[in-house]
Amino acid sequence: MEKSGQHVAGTSSPEAIQRWNEILDSLYDAAELLNTPQSVIKVLERPQRILEASIPLRRDNGDVEVYTGWRVHHNTARGPAKGGIRFHPDVDSLETSALAAAMTYKTSISQLPFGGGKGGVNCDPTGLSLGELERLTRRYTWEMLPLLGPDRDVPAPDVNTDGRVMGWLMDTVSMARGEESAATVTGKPLSIGGSLGHVGATASGVVTCVRAAFLLNDLTFEGARVAIQGFGKVGGPLAYLLHSAGMRVVSIADVTGAIHNPGGINVPALGEFVKESGGVVGFTGADAITNEEFWTTKCEVMIPAALALAIDSTIAEKLDARIVVEAANGPTSEAADKVFAEREIPVVPDILANAGGVTASYFEWVQNRQGYPWTSQEVATRLHDNMHNAFESVHDKTVELGVSMRRAAMAVGLERVSEAIIDRGFRF
Ligand code: GLU
Numbered sequence: 001m002e003k004s005g006q007h008v009a010g011t012s013s014p015e016a017i018q019r020w021n022e023i024l025d026s027l028y029d030a031a032e033l034l035n036t037p038q039s040v041i042k043v044l045e046r047p048q049r050i051l052e053a054s055i056p057l058r059r060d061n062g063d064v065e066v067y068t069g070w071r072v073h074h075n076t077a078r079g080p081a082k083g084g085i086r087f088h089p090d091v092d093s094l095e096t097s098a099l100a101a102a103m104t105y106k107t108s109i110s111q112l113p114f115g116g117g118k119g120g121v122n123c124d125p126t127g128l129s130l131g132e133l134e135r136l137t138r139r140y141t142w143e144m145l146p147l148l149g150p151d152r153d154v155p156a157p158d159v160n161t162d163g164r165v166m167g168w169l170m171d172t173v174s175m176a177r178g179e180e181s182a183a184t185v186t187g188k189p190l191s192i193g194g195s196l197g198h199v200g201a202t203a204s205g206v207v208t209c210v211r212a213a214f215l216l217n218d219l220t221f222e223g224a225r226v227a228i229q230g231f232g233k234v235g236g237p238l239a240y241l242l243h244s245a246g247m248r249v250v251s252i253a254d255v256t257g258a259i260h261n262p263g264g265i266n267v268p269a270l271g272e273f274v275k276e277s278g279g280v281v282g283f284t285g286a287d288a289i290t291n292e293e294f295w296t297t298k299c300e301v302m303i304p305a306a307l308a309l310a311i312d313s314t315i316a317e318k319l320d321a322r323i324v325v326e327a328a329n330g331p332t333s334e335a336a337d338k339v340f341a342e343r344e345i346p347v348v349p350d351i352l353a354n355a356g357g358v359t360a361s362y363f364e365w366v367q368n369r370q371g372y373p374w375t376s377q378e379v380a381t382r383l384h385d386n387m388h389n390a391f392e393s394v395h396d397k398t399v400e401l402g403v404s405m406r407r408a409a410m411a412v413g414l415e416r417v418s419e420a421i422i423d424r425g426f427r428f
Pocket of ligand 1: 354
């Protein structure tokens with residue numbers, strides 16, 4: 001008999017603890033800059049609610065595996081909780097809470113009428129069949145039902161989840177409630193209420209930020225060199241968009257390794273190659289490079305578009321880029337961020353730079369509630385305008401407070417959340 005019960009409850013990885021502490025530190029920092037009332041800090045320094053559930057899954061071979069899943073509402077003062085669901089072996093309660101907190105500030109910076117949430121299941125989905133993945137999703141959704149709904153909590157895709165998973169999630173909610181429930185979840189397939197322009201929206205939002213940051217730093221966009229870590233849901237479309245817009249995508253890294261071409265990688269050809277091979281390594285239109293060489297690529301902009309904590313202080317010391325734009329959630333450690341500040345390398349932070357995804361999610365939710373789909377042009381224009389306004393408000397804050405974009409972004413986010421908390425009556 002295997003006895004593993006004692007390992008199930010509440011253990012967090014050092015990375016999750018680091019992520020949570022970092023988001024707390026940035027809250028305290030912004031609160032100091034803004035002189036935020038203590039009552040608001042007390043509300044925001046812990047998640048509003050966490051639902052943890054066991055998720056039993058019958059494997060295709062008949063075995064039963066029991067996973068753990070969470071949904072965290074960090075704060076809902078500005079509206080229903082909003083945020084993705086991830087399936088990953090690193091998922092735990094604290095990591096999910098840190099990501100949910102980031103969503104609170106992200107939705108606030110982009111002026112979306114949502115709070116911050118996040119969910120996930122601790123599992124390795126790469127080892128699951130399609131049927132297993134569907135059963136896992138449906139059971140997770142069932143367990144999280146009390147929290148879900150268009151006016152409570154609206155999930156979306158995140159790491160290792162996609163439109164298909166959102167479709168199963170929506171169907172499970174519809175079955176349980178016996179009613180249409182399109183606005184319960186975003187990032188759905190078009191056939192069941194998804195929005196045009198949702199796929200690739202995070203990448204388009206990053207492009208708006210790269211353009212704005214280039215203008216601000218007197219850099220020429222056309223022909224500029226970019227290195228991208230990640231060639232998945234965000235990094236893939238991003239490489240394609242930047243390449244089409246005239247930049248030179250000189251280095252790309254993914255889980256299989258890294259490649260480099262000083263003249264610019266032919267991104268559409270790489271996309272075709274990766275579809276077949278599953279990774280960038282082996283692509284003949286570029287040279288294989290080491291991870292270390294990837295991070296020291298000479299470029300105008302470095303874009304981490306994979307998982308959290310990719311850039312530590314050692315990498316930050318060696319980075320040879322003029323600016324950093326964070327497409328992933330939490331890719332730069334606090335120590336690395338200090339190095340960037342010392343080296344005067346501007347960083348466009350995640351809660352601003354990757355807000356295109358949740359902004360398109362908001363548009364999808366609005367269309368579902370109106371029962372009236374928008375054209376792709378309408379989505380694209382509004383997405384661009386929204387991202388541009390978010391960038392401007394953060395930039396204005398950097399000037400007003402004389403701080404980095406990361407600190408200013410947190411200040412903009414906190415300011416609006418704080419106002420909402422106070423207006424709800426929590427001034428004491
Ligand atoms: N997972 C995306 C994010 O981290 C999108 C969340 C959403 O659309 O709710 O921003």
